[in-house]
Amino acid sequence: MNAIQKISAAISFDIAAIPTDLYIGGKWRPASTGKRADVVDPSTGVTIATVADCTIDDAMEAVAAAHAAAAGWAATAPRKRSEILRRCFELMIERKDMLAELISLENGKALNDAHGEVAYAAEFFRWFSEEAVRLNGDIYSAPSGANKIIVQHQPIGIAVLVTPWNFPAAMATRKIAPALAAGCTCVLKPATETPLTAFALAEIYAEAGVPDGVVNVITTSQAGPVVSAMLHDPRVRKLSFTGSTPVGRKLLHEAADTVISCSMELGGNAPFIVFDDADLDAAIEGAMVAKMRNGGEACTAANRFYVQKGVVDEFSRRLAERMNAMTVGAGYDKATQCGPVINKAALDRIAGLVDDATARGANVLTGGKPLDQDGYYFPPTVIRDVTADANIAAAEIFGPIAAITTFETEEEAIRVANDTEFGLISYVYTRDLSRGLRVSERMESGMVGLNRGLVSDPAAPFGGTKQSGLGREGAHHGILEFCETKYIAVTW
Template sequence: MLEVLCTQGLPEGWRFWARAHYLSPFREGEAGFTAKKGREMTLEKDSKVADVRGHRVPTGLFIDGEWLRTGQEIPVINPSDKSEITKVADGSGGHALEALAAADRSAQQWRHWAPRARADLFHLAHGLLIERADAFADVMTMESGKPRAEALGEFNLSAGFFLWYAEQVAHLHGRYQEGSPGGYRVIETHQPVGPSFLVTPWNFPMLMSARKAGAALAAGCTVVIKSARETPLTAALFIDTLQEAGFPAGVVNLIHTSNSAEVSEQIMADSRLKKVSFTGSSAVGTVLLKQASNLIINSSMELGGDGPFIVLDDADVDLAVREAVICKFRNAGQACVAANRIILHESIAEEFTEKFLAATAALKVGDGFDPEVSVGPIITERQLNRVSGLVESFQSAGGTLLAGGNVIDGEGFFFEPTVFRFDSYDHDFCNDELFAPIAALYTVTTVDEALRFANDTHYGLSAYVFSKDLSRVVTVAERLDFGMVGVNRGIMSDPKAPFGGIKESGLGREAGHEGIYEFLEPKYIALTIDERSGMEG
């Protein structure tokens, strides 16, 4: 398929050139791609696929261009009804090292692919992704529980990220300039970091796979993706699509595991690994950073958030309510950028609270395939119990329960959209990532008070501010100690924009130009020039 892509419509002479320049690095027998024939395989080929609402999804590990089984399996559970969807292969630390070895063998060939060839491959993969939109939406709804409309929205955003990277592959730039004292030239270029370990979360399984892998592959890096235990099928469908598009063996690898700690510990201790990109809790990110320090592994961390949501006295209250409901209850509140603390100026607090409670009451909780459902389940029973514990903690801290607060009886892990009001903020919740459908309302009297309270957190991922005064919102946004600020909007993810936080919310950025350069190392070449040479005659 890749050969057809690279050569279709070209005269025969040009076809020969395209085959030689685009495809020859991965021809059978080239160095680096015959190694797997001579190594002992501890895995067996796996032809098993799951039927998920009529969509075929591979269930094995994907290593060196093959789907493989391990002899151990992990059940994948539908959180809407606790039923088993299927089982996937359970990988160990040893299997992760097999995947890293494949990524390492393919690294030199992949990094030297012509940019246009890599871009063309991306465009083909993007087309195949679009053809499978319904499959991705159905699979995500089944294994994560999110409403199908949300799942389809996540897919569309993910495809947009992948297209963005496709368009940027051939537009990675360096610099050329004269050295300061003269006599030589300063050449700055960039080279791929190398084999990369991408750790994805369960709450946005498609978006994180596409955003991380898209950037790494566009930069010329090979990857080992570790899926989240709760949502391995979305990752498998993504990898299956890249395989069908023609990504070469070893360039993309996928590990499922029930023992993330073992997998991470072993792969992070291997000198062949050059980069780790992780999305998840700050606690786990801290562990990975400690592991990365042993070999000074290049690290990107997208960690926890606290999401202060400030509504000033001159805000459009109806707009703020609509955006707050989305920002708080999307994905049942299980998002690092969710609005955890809703900070209201006293002059609009009563109006906002009344309208917010009405909007919250109108939310329907249930199975994501019901088109009227807007809030799906909590991902696991363990997380459901944690959410119940948060309600008890909020009440103990003096919070007034205004709505919800209960587990919903039934087959799935459902919890009522919940709203608390606090009359003070002398508690530690601003340093906790809620990851729950629980909103906490606070009242302040001045903008300065709102800013002090918003910034009083270890986190620094996202914040939000609502006001009709442009000068005011710009001033407030600049004083918020967060990596991203939404002004009069509760969702701001965009392929063009750098996504990430400061403080304990992480290191580095994803998406935008910065997202690709996270997987590139700058390289400086000092070139001596004899400025008299060639000037005679």
């Protein structure tokens, strides 16, 4: 039995049935050049599919399709849009097992995490199906009494959506659902590492009743030139991007040329603060979620563990025991608790961060070296006594590594936690509610998990401060990102 046969035997669906061409104007079609890009299973290193590798001309066709569908979709009654989004939710839930296996196959995440992602991703359609009929405006009198003020929220226009590989379903639906709820059409460019999930979801959108051209999906190995060309098309009025801060900066420069509205969910370097008075059982459980969800390959992952002197020994020991006990294996193996990282480059980068930290005096409590086997496996790792000058203290790890540093005072914890260009999320553990709220208010981040290791919720505004992003996704804020606010002055 060869590698592909072994993979096929491990999953319950036919991977050959997943579309692999561009989805433009409601039709599947190859790239104009016929070029293809490989999709690799990170659990084995084996190529499992090839997808269409689009050109700038192909991308312009996708923009044209979105433009052709824009007026009709914007004029569609909110209730109708709502019902279509609700049907997208229902179809995703009906196919949750297949979607979870597909995510595990192309992304490598543990199957349990993949099931969690599908549920989370589907929930954006349910949430924004409800928001679609509640896009309320305002009417009030001007203070002078001279006129009435009417405020409306109108669809902003064609949206370019660029998503990463780490949550191939949720990062797409978190953008597509509010865009469609607001009345916008869109072009989605998923990461080439994980395009199959986006294509499988495109079939669901069509079945749910999304009209041709409202959602278009393109894949390309030349992301920079392709996205740049779309952003310089005057028909495009919105960019929603999730990815690294360096790429986000470049896209902001590109978008400035045509003054495109930008929503940017960028990198993170989350501090996880544990005070002496914390409930250590809760802190360990929270740490396992905040660190090991998706194998640490998440922008919300806890990166820097700051543990107060009185409990650092016990916390470090217990966390190392839990991490060491995790089962490492192929993502789609039901026994797996920690799958591989996404590719060889990620594996080498993570190993380099650990080597640098240990060279500067850090101690490895468990893990620390890549596993010698097919695929891209780095074991769950805990390192202690990480110094402030170590590269791992400033980098977004994006892997299963918990880096622990000791602190003594509350002021010190706040200072070191905020000493970063990032500001996406922070975690705080303490039994003292007054301290917890006081520290949470002083965290320079868009989100705080207070005695919680998970904060993501479609009903909550997700986003960061500083160089972690602009705008918010989820909640009512998410639909407003795809709207223009219009003010009408009228006298009657």
